Amino acid sequence: MNRRxxxxxxxxxxxxxxxxxxxxxGVERTTLADIAREADVPVGNVYYYFKTKDDLVRAxxxxxxxxxxxxxxxxxxxxxxxxxxxxxxxxxxxxxxxAARYGCPTGTLAVELDKRADGxxxxxVGVVMRRLLDWVAGQFRELGQPDPDGMALTxxxxxxxxxxxxxxxxxPEVVTREGARLLRxxxxxxxx
Numbered sequence: 001m002n003r004r005x006x007x008x009x010x011x012x013x014x015x016x017x018x019x020x021x022x023x024x025x026g027v028e029r030t031t032l033a034d035i036a037r038e039a040d041v042p043v044g045n046v047y048y049y050f051k052t053k054d055d056l057v058r059a060x061x062x063x064x065x066x067x068x069x070x071x072x073x074x075x076x077x078x079x080x081x082x083x084x085x086x087x088x089x090x091x092x093x094x095x096x097x098x099a100a101r102y103g104c105p106t107g108t109l110a111v112e113l114d115k116r117a118d119g120x121x122x123x124x125v126g127v128v129m130r131r132l133l134d135w136v137a138g139q140f141r142e143l144g145q146p147d148p149d150g151m152a153l154t155x156x157x158x159x160x161x162x163x164x165x166x167x168x169x170x171x172p173e174v175v176t177r178e179g180a181r182l183l184r185x186x187x188x189x190x191x192x
Contacts, residue, residue, distance in 0.1 A: 011049045013039040018060040023098075023105045027057060027112050057113070057121055064106050065128045072135045081139035082190045085155065088136070089182045092159050096166065096175035104163035106132075132156060143189060158182050 001009070017039035021030050032053055036043040050056045071091065075084040092099075102108065106128050113122040133152045140148035162178035165171075 007049075010039075010041055010045065014041060014046060014049055014056070015059045015063050017041075018056040019063050019105070022057065022060050022109065023102055027053070027109070027116075032056070054119055054121060057109075058124065061109070061121070061124050061128060064109075064125075065131060068128065068131055068135075081142045082186055085136065085139050085186050086183055089155075089159075089179055089186065092163075093175055093179035096172035096179070099163040099175050100166040100170055100172040103167040104160055107160050107163060108167075129156075145189070155182065 014035060017035045018030075021034050021038050025034065030053070032046045032050075033043045035056060036046045046056075050059065071088075075087050078084045078087055098105075106125060110122065110125045110129060113119075113125055116122065133149075133156055136155055137148045137152035140151040145151055158178060159182075162175050165178075166174040
């Protein structure tokens with residue numbers, strides 16, 4: 001493997017490690033050494049790729065956005081908007097154990113970053129949330145719903161709420177029950 005490819009691979013490992021460690025430990029409790037250890041990279045090498053922890057958080061947010069893009073691209077292959085939205089909710093339900101342990105990956109970052117007095121990372125996490133809301137609204141728009149933006153806010157708020165409560169109560173069944181309620185709501189749109 002040439003040097004450029006090796007460097008790119010190491011950067012990707014660090015970014016993936018940042019996503020995992022920031023999710024589990026949060027931004028404030030995470031050190032660059034934690035991320036280096038998770039990526040199996042010497043801590044001194046981290047500074048070659050990322051000058052600050054904020055740079056790693058920024059890379060993690062970019063990865064969240066990329067993963068969201070991959071998910072929505074896969075969902076777009078489904079035949080109709082209700083099927084796409086159902087698959088989204090089912091994906092959330094599949095992650096119920098993680099939600100009960102750590103909350104929503106993007107939502108917890110949004111809350112934590114908003115409490116910081118410095119930087120603009122809170123705005124950047126909002127961009128990822130907006131991307132999800134816009135995609136969901138597009139599905140409701142395709143269904144011909146009268147308030148697609150409001151319905152998108154309801155669906156995504158439902159996910160954020162069930163993730164928060166599952167985490168606070170350490171109960172993955174909150175996601176199971178509330179996810180089922182969201183699925184029934186989506187099914188009612190098909191029948192209407």
